[in-house]
Amino acid sequence: MSKKSYRQAINEAIAQEMRRDENVLVWGEDNAGGTGGDGEQDAWGGVLGVTKGLLPEFGPNRVLDTPISESAFIGAAAGAAATGLRPVAELMFVDFMGVCFDQIFNQAAKFRYMFGGKAVTPMVIRTMYGAGFRAASQHSQALYSVFTHVPGLKVVVPSSPYEAKGLMTQAIRDDDPVIFFENKVMYDDEEEVPDDPYAIPFGEARLTREGDDVTIVAIGRMVGIANQAADELEKAGISATVVDPRTTSPLDVDTIIECVEDTGRLVVVDESHPRCSVASDISSIVAQHAFKALKGPIQMVTAPHTPVPFAPELEDAYVPNPAKIVDAVKVAMA
């Protein structure tokens, strides 16, 4: 066991699965890095270097550069998965996903259903999300809610390096299309990550702490922020349970409900927009199934319903932070 970054953890999971199963392939823009250039190979490993090192180990037949044509290479991944391979395709920024919604929503997500359960589509689409990277509104959105909405897709939002490795391993082994959301400002976060391969099952929430007064459900990078808020709350004598659902689809509804039944209060923290979102979804599920357990109003701490601003001061104000969570908890407790 050693300290690994979020980036290294994802890279290690892919490499270990490629060693384990020769059907696992990687492709995307600059994933091999250097195709068509002056001869330097493995120059990039994807725009932020997550796949670097895979080309030298696995060669150009398993690690491929693609043209800047998302609809083509995401469609190719769906077809390859349906015919027996296990592609891991990188769609650089989730903001670009719009050009291949048909391949994802209408094709990959529907194969198992429309072919009477006889087809499987073991593909992973890796993609970056999140604000805070000074990359403006077309490279900063947190669009997991859009994919969570579509039956047939599995949606993973890992909250730490340990989680990222185990969830990526599971994503590659899973027989359904998985959209794997990597928060771009977390790539250099480090923690202890086992060297051995391990898989974290989908649909099984993690409690990073258990308390009595309030349940805070947080998504992806917000789990760390929620824990900072919980540290603050503890000093004020308020003890929080923090739930990391790990996957927004499937969602571990049972654990969330159980926690709310124990604490009587719910605050959902989500850095995506507030309308038709994972936050509003979780809030409605709890309101419907655990209403009688609630001792106060459900609170959502989200980004506003605006594009991500480019001005650094505004971008910093845009993302949920510990102070906003503490305030929301106090409203829920009032």
Add this chain to the structure above:
Amino acid sequence: MTDSIQPIIMPKWGLAMTEGLLASWSVVEGVTINAGDEICEIETTKLANMFESPVSGLLRRCVATEGEDLPVGALLAVVAASDVSDVDVDAYVARFQEDFVPEEADDTGPEPESVTVDGLRLVYLKQGEGDGIPIILLHGFGADMNGWLFNQGDLSEVAPTFALDLPGHGKSAKQVGDGSLMWMAGVVEKFMSAMSLPTVHLVGHSMGAGIALQIAADQPQAVKSLTLIAGAALGDEVNIEFLEGYVAAKRQKHMKPVLQQLVYDKDLISPDMMEEVFKFKRIDGVIDGLNTLIQTNFVGGTQQGSLRDALSALSIPVTIIWGREDQIIPVSHTDGLPASVKIEIIEHSGHVPQMEHASRVNEIITATIASAA
């Protein structure tokens, strides 16, 4: 007079520990304490445990305050005879604090190493030097080398110690063969030859004790003493609900009552400890290995194959340690053992006396090893 002033410092429990929280004092200034007395409770990111005083004497100062986070090696308290003046005690404290430099975060001391035998990667932690006959520590079902974190430091002052991650556990290979104690013993024997350890003292806990006993039966000339803590293979019963619950539980809520069966003081089971168990169980191959061990050794809650006869045949010092309140393997398994076997029952202890009463267990192990000389 400062020679007679003794510091009590923040212990280092396990390789990863860099600081600890002094949760509460259980003694007050002015009382006389004995080595092994529980003097305070310390919490780390991984566990909470009572800290047993390493020294005896009059407790003059509790330097650390409750709720304080302190680095490993920081001054907790000062023990000095009554004829040492308060001025001298205070001067000692002031000088200690002035000179104290916490160890660097990346200076974690000895690191685990690995060796491959028969294609199996075995990870071990070696601590201690010298030419004494080495001590091998064998953990129990579902545990790993960290189960010896309260013991290995003390024992390594006696002789070099090797805490091994058994196959299927910790960071070692996850294959467990047919899961039998005999197969496991064979792997440890190959480890001994790969590491050029012709003679050893063996200390085993639970399943590891069964393995230690099997090794002593296989190679009586190689084993100079045997300390078996709450050992397997000495009777029929074993708590199958614990074993199966350990494998099945996926949430802290379900794991907590399972792990609490291990200990007398139920507060010892921390959320971080449970997370470590979950992380271990997710590693590829672990669940299969654990199930094989259960099927082969403990199926239906009955231990398969007693090694009591092997025990009678041994002519080396053998000590058996058991917690009076053990809920995993009953203390009654110490009944009717050969007279040559020394039996030590630890009061207020569950299945893991080496963690719950570490100082006492370390003394017993040290005495057993000394008696083999």
